[in-house]
Amino acid sequence: MTIDQDNDTITHIPVIDLTGMKTNLEDTADQVLAAAREVGFFFVRIPPEQKEYLHMFDTAKDFFAQPAEEKLKYSVNLETNFGYSALRQEGVDVTRSQRDFKESYNMGRLVNGIPQHELAPSFSEKMDIVRQFQDRCNSIAVDIMECMAIALKIPEEQGGRSYFSRQYLKDTTPSDVMRTLHYPALEASSTEENAQDEVRIGRHSDYGLITLLWQNKVGGLQIQSNREPTDPAKMTWLDVPVRDDCLVVNLGDCLQYWTNGLLRSTKHRVIFKPGMEQQERYSIAYFVQGGDMALDPVPSTLIPAAPPSFTSMAQEEPVHFKTSNDYLRHRLAMTYTAY
Ligand SMILES: O=C(O)CCC(=O)C(=O)O
């Protein structure tokens, strides 16, 4: 049981082994759908022999270790969302006055192994590592998309198992973002109250289809475990532990929107985990976006006829978003300030 039905509170984050797709496809697909409906977050097991993603962390650390002026040469392009975003440049929770205590470097999905924009040298000099990492993310993302399509019983004539992935794979101008994140340590001189006020990244939902989130050692990620309470003081949070045998997967607003709220785009944030304020955190988020896919309901009989009131997209009314990219651009415009 991952949800307390009486008050709709998430109590547990499921763990899914995608290698089960080979032996028991339906059962694995059902597990993915249940997690996507009830929690919006789940762990995916990483086979112990597949730890090459750690090289991607080393590459990201090399980039962030450079002087500010070097990193700022690759400042984020607000149109494309690719490039470097400095400490406090972004505030994903628009209701907070304090911006995020993080820096990040965003790059796009490679097309046939080739970057579609100029990369900072720390990354362009390590293309084998970047390629290997992105291939891994893409293959996990496709497995998850297939599981969702199977469990949603999308009719064969509408694409069946490949309903999400066929469009995804043939997109030659993908808007996916691979984001390496560095959350610096809080100065040792900061008081404890400071640490309580500060967040590493504010409360938000992700914008696209699914996010693959790779954590490294230092925790702090939390998911909002209750639905939108009218009183923000009544929000409750559940820790997402760092597990070196798993990555974290979560769903974005577009999937919630496409399924009239059947699938859940759960709000999350990263706090200074008590006792870990003086440790820096690194993570890598691979955002799978819908590109120019229309935001039309997914053809499944499981999907409710109308969206419920709690969808994050509903808060954006009366603006109507035709495609996944339209929504992405709108959300990005809200989160960045020019630097
Ligand atoms: O670093 C993390 O664990 C969370 C990052 C995140 O939520 C995001 O970039 O959207």
Ligand SMILES: [Fe+2]
């Ligand atoms: Fe996020």
